[in-house]
Amino acid sequence: xxxxxxxxxxxxxxxxxxxxxxxxxxxxxxxxxxxxxxxxxxxxxxxxxxxxxxxxxxxxxxxxxxxxxxxxxxxxxxxxxxxxxxxxxxxxxxxxxxxxxxxxxxxxxxxxxxxxxxxxxxxxxxxxxxxxxxxxxxxxxxxxxxxxxxxxxxxxxxxxxxxxxxxxxxxxxxxxxxxxxxxxxxxxxxxxxxxxxxxxxxxxxxxxxxxxxxxxxxxxxxxxxxxxxxxxxxxxxxxxxxxxxxxxxxxxxxxxxxxxxxxxxxxxxxxxxxxxxxxxxxxxxxxxxxxxxxxxxxxxxxxxxxxxxxxxxxxxxxxxxxxxxxxxxxxxxxxxxxxxxxxxxxxxxxxxxxxxxxxxxxxxxxxxxxxxxxxxxxxxxxxxxxxxxxxxxxxxxxxxxxxxxxxxxxxxxxxxxxxxxxxxxxxxxxxxxxxxxxxxxxxxxxxxxxxxxxxxxxxxxxxxxxxxxxxxxxxxxxxxxxxxxxxxxxxxxxxxxxxxxxxxxxxxxxxxxxxxxxxxxxxxxxxxxxxxxxxxxxxxxxxxxxxxxxxxxxxxxxxxxxxxxxxxxxxxxxxxxxxxxxxxxxxx
Amino acid sequence: xxxxxxxxxxxxxxxxxxxxxxxxxxxxxxxxxxxxxxxxxxxxxxxxxxxxxxxxxxxxxxxxxxxxxxxxxxxxxxxxxxxxxxxxxxxxxxxxxxxxxxxxxxxxxxxxxxxxxxxxxxxxxxxxxxxxxxxxxxxxxxxxxxxxxxxxxxxxxxxxxxxxxxxxxxxxxxxxxxxxxxxxxxxxxxxxxxxxxxxxxxxxxxxxxxxxxxxxxxxxxxxxxxxxxxxxxxxxxxxxxxxxxxxx
Numbered sequence: 001x002x003x004x005x006x007x008x009x010x011x012x013x014x015x016x017x018x019x020x021x022x023x024x025x026x027x028x029x030x031x032x033x034x035x036x037x038x039x040x041x042x043x044x045x046x047x048x049x050x051x052x053x054x055x056x057x058x059x060x061x062x063x064x065x066x067x068x069x070x071x072x073x074x075x076x077x078x079x080x081x082x083x084x085x086x087x088x089x090x091x092x093x094x095x096x097x098x099x100x101x102x103x104x105x106x107x108x109x110x111x112x113x114x115x116x117x118x119x120x121x122x123x124x125x126x127x128x129x130x131x132x133x134x135x136x137x138x139x140x141x142x143x144x145x146x147x148x149x150x151x152x153x154x155x156x157x158x159x160x161x162x163x164x165x166x167x168x169x170x171x172x173x174x175x176x177x178x179x180x181x182x183x184x185x186x187x188x189x190x191x192x193x194x195x196x197x198x199x200x201x202x203x204x205x206x207x208x209x210x211x212x213x214x215x216x217x218x219x220x221x222x223x224x225x226x227x228x229x230x231x232x233x234x235x236x237x238x239x240x241x242x243x244x245x246x247x248x249x250x251x252x253x254x255x256x257x258x259x260x261x262x263x264x265x266x267x268x269x270x271x272x273x274x275x276x277x278x279x280x281x282x283x284x285x286x287x288x289x290x291x292x293x294x295x296x297x298x299x300x301x302x303x304x305x306x307x308x309x310x311x312x313x314x315x316x317x318x319x320x321x322x323x324x325x326x327x328x329x330x331x332x333x334x335x336x337x338x339x340x341x342x343x344x345x346x347x348x349x350x351x352x353x354x355x356x357x358x359x360x361x362x363x364x365x366x367x368x369x370x371x372x373x374x375x376x377x378x379x380x381x382x383x384x385x386x387x388x389x390x391x392x393x394x395x396x397x398x399x400x401x402x403x404x405x406x407x408x409x410x411x412x413x414x415x416x417x418x419x420x421x422x423x424x425x426x427x428x429x430x431x432x433x434x435x436x437x438x439x440x441x442x443x444x445x446x447x448x449x450x451x452x453x454x455x456x457x458x459x460x461x462x463x464x465x466x467x468x469x470x471x472x473x474x475x476x477x478x479x480x481x482x483x484x485x486x487x488x489x490x491x492x493x494x495x496x497x498x499x500x501x502x503x504x505x506x507x508x509x510x511x512x513x514x515x516x517x518x519x520x521x522x523x524x525x526x527x528x529x530x531x532x533x534x535x536x537x538x539x540x541x542x543x544x545x546x547x548x549x550x551x552x553x554x555x556x557x558x559x560x561x562x563x564x565x566x567x568x569x570x571x572x573x574x575x576x577x578x579x580x581x582x583x584x585x586x587x588x
Numbered sequence: 589x590x591x592x593x594x595x596x597x598x599x600x601x602x603x604x605x606x607x608x609x610x611x612x613x614x615x616x617x618x619x620x621x622x623x624x625x626x627x628x629x630x631x632x633x634x635x636x637x638x639x640x641x642x643x644x645x646x647x648x649x650x651x652x653x654x655x656x657x658x659x660x661x662x663x664x665x666x667x668x669x670x671x672x673x674x675x676x677x678x679x680x681x682x683x684x685x686x687x688x689x690x691x692x693x694x695x696x697x698x699x700x701x702x703x704x705x706x707x708x709x710x711x712x713x714x715x716x717x718x719x720x721x722x723x724x725x726x727x728x729x730x731x732x733x734x735x736x737x738x739x740x741x742x743x744x745x746x747x748x749x750x751x752x753x754x755x756x757x758x759x760x761x762x763x764x765x766x767x768x769x770x771x772x773x774x775x776x777x778x779x780x781x782x783x784x785x786x787x788x789x790x791x792x793x794x795x796x797x798x799x800x801x802x803x804x805x806x807x808x809x810x811x812x813x814x815x816x817x818x819x820x821x822x823x824x825x826x827x828x829x830x831x832x833x834x835x836x
Contacts, residue, residue, distance in 0.1 A: 039642075039644065039652070040695070040699070040740075042650070042651060042739070042740050043642075043644050043645075043650045043651060043652045044650075045644065045645070045650075047645065047649050047650045047739075048645050048647060048649055048650065092717045095717050095720060095721050096717060098721040098722065099709070099714060099715055099717075099721065099722065099774075100708070100709055101708065101709040101769070101772060101774060101775070103729060103732070103733055103736045105729075106724055106725065106726050106729055108726070109723070110723035110724050110725045110726075110728075111721065111723060112721055131649070131737075134649055134739075135736060138736070142707040142708050142765075143708045143709075145702075145703045145706075145707060145708060146706070146708050154699070177688060177694075206644035206645040206646065206650060207643060207644050207646070208644045239621060240646060240647070242646070242647045243647075331649070334648075335647060335648075338648070338666060339621075339647075450637075451637070452633040452634065494637065495636065495637040495638050496637055496638035496640075498602050498604050498605070498638070498689070499604060500602060500603055500604055500688065500689045501640050501688055501689040501692050502640075503632075503640050503641075504637045504638055
């Protein structure tokens with residue numbers, strides 16, 4: 001097996017991985033960086049983020065406001081030391097993205113524009129029309145080209161972390177073009193491999209979002225934290241699940257039920273705001289969890305609109321006018337026109353909640369360090385403590401820039417200190433085992449399970465058991481189903497025996513990752529007998545701070561279900577209180 | 589299976605076992621709202637797991653799923669099978685690139701050229717973080733905004749007859765990206781980039797057929813960018829040769 005010696009291996013070349021790579025290169029240009037990704041950087045799912053990136057930008061705003069909005073939005077499950085660091089660093093790191101050439105939308109005076117976003121008291125979401133993630137990703141990718149110490153390994157599929165002496169010292173990855181396994185020996189490894197949206201059938205997430213990074217860390221013994229908190233974005237296109245940015249509502253779009261009634265006022269988000277004058281933290285600018293939950297109730301009451309793709313509500317932007325829509329929201333206009341045949345300038349667009357973001361992930365501290373020495377993680381695959389039980393829109397793009405910097409700098413520092421010689425023969429033995437495990441799939445015949453069958457059963461069960469609202473019976477059924485699917489998984493049968501770009505193999509490995517991580521979600525949801533943020537239990541409708549003001553930790557336990565433990569939330573200056581929006585939030 | 593069906597004819601090629609590419613026809617359900625990519629994923633899930641193609645976002649922004657569809661480069665996620673029904677849909681890999689496997693092409697050449705044109709802000713002195721963001725008026729933003737929209741899907745390379753004839757040619761997406769940085773008010777790297785752009789394999793390789801701009805799914809208009817670089821390069825040349833005192 002070819003051995004590639006590097007100082008820092010980074011898994012994932014989306015916004016987080018690229019930012020981390022640049023941070024390493026700037027901190028110490030003598031360190032060799034291997035940037036490994038199963039797709040070319042510009043295909044990474046950061047590309048699909050639309051609305052913007054949050055960072056205090058106006059004199060009328062303050063870091064305290066951003067802190068309070070984030071902690072309240074997260075229903076007090078945020079680690080407040082992390083939030084404190086984040087809000088302070090956010091404007092600085094977005095400034096760097098500007099200096100690197102990101103084409104932010106601009107005000108008349110040439111400064112970067114900000115827009116209103118859900119759950120944010122003051123407009124602080126920097127945006128580049130409605131393609132903010134796309135522009136940030138391309139800016140970071142293009143900027144990264146100038147650093148000679150960054151060596152990209154595009155279309156390499158990572159399979160296993162290499163661990164010796166309690167320390168992460170490398171990773172194995174398949175060169176997709178040749179089917180050859182390579183061993184990357186590294187002094188530190190950073191995982192920035194994205195979320196787990198593909199666990200669900202109806203998601204805004206691209207096909208590549210298969211929890212690979214989470215699963216690798218989890219199987220290596222690093223706990224996944226708060227996995228039961230899955231964000232439904234309230235405005236996805238029925239059928240495809242394509243996202244219509246929260247910016248639609250930030251710019252003044254409103255939600256109506258089948259009677260044309262702005263139903264959010266019935267769910268403690270009113271009073272109704274005038275058309276064209278969206279008010280912070282009120283009505284359509286409430287947080288995502290509350291809006292998605294309101295949809296569920298409207299559906300139960302029979303007040304949703306029927307479409308060929310199921311029930312929906314109307315996102316009405318017809319009062320905004322073509323000029324504003326073309327200036328601020330040109331891509332989503334195109335998307336709605338193309339995929340559902342509706343021009344938002346002229347008529348309301350049907351939308352429904354759609355799985356969007358994994359709040360939980362690989363547990364890290366605010367330096368991006370995991371519980372394993374030499375292993376760092378950031379972005380959607382990580383749980384830094386920023387998002388708590390419900391992420392506020394536009395905090396995650398900024399998180400990539402802040403935690404990319406933290407991970408890069410800290411990993412660079414750690415790598416510098418590793419003077420000792422690695423036990424290469426032990427690591428090569430591990431890599432050979434990984435190679436054997438992976439390629440036995442290609443050689444194996446018999447078994448008879450089709451991967452698509454297992455994937456569809458997982459999808460159906462997850463949607464039924466751990467959707468927007470949950471209760472013990474259906475959650476338990478999902479836990480049992482996922483355990484059963486994990487038992488059946490070894491019987492999956494490949495049809496493709498080629499070494500060249502074997503997507504049959506990669507998708508089966510991805511399916512294994514999804515199943516392992518799905519179980520942390522279902523089992524975490526069953527154990528958390530309270531309602532908080534995006535985790536809503538019909539059988540336990542209240543928040544229970546006495547027992548569950550705690551993070552869930554899921555530890556890998558081989559063939560068995562994960563071991564669930566808890567740890568306290570870091571609270572510094574914001575004591576848990578009622579989470580108020582609309583009129584009630586006026587004084588908040 | 590649904591009552592109506594449609595045939596998808598896909599170019600297959602596995603270098604490990606096929607001497608040359610061949611077409612294989614699959615019959616899939618006809619669903620009015622399906623795009624070509626939906627038909628391909630159906631085939632992969634239900635008929636032949638070995639069918640090989642790239643895709644991810646399904647919303648025309650990641651640039652993964654460029655294929656030649658009925659002989660023309662298109663995104664698989666934005667091309668509806670209803671536009672072909674009841675005729676079959678022929679899906680081939682993008683032209684002008686080596687086939688790696690089935691619909692997957694080797695993109696190394698583009699990736700190298702992309703890096704050569706220095707696609708990043710070049711300045712003698714960068715602002716520090718504490719000095720804050722650069723100001724940029726809306727008029728300045730509009731000058732280059734269009735050229736930032738490229739998703740690197742490579743449809744333009746597939747459409748470009750010049751790139752097909754002369755692989756040394758930098759090609760539409762790389763050249764329009766260079767133009768994007770040249771036109772950015774924050775950038776001072778134009779002269780450095782012009783060394784690459786003004787060479788034979790730079791803008792002068794383009795004969796202004798305009799096929800790239802017609803193929804572009806994001807209205808970037810690379811042909812227009814290349815024309816503008818040509819004008820800039822000519823003006824540079826004139827300043828240098830005819831008015832040497834005019835060169836700074």
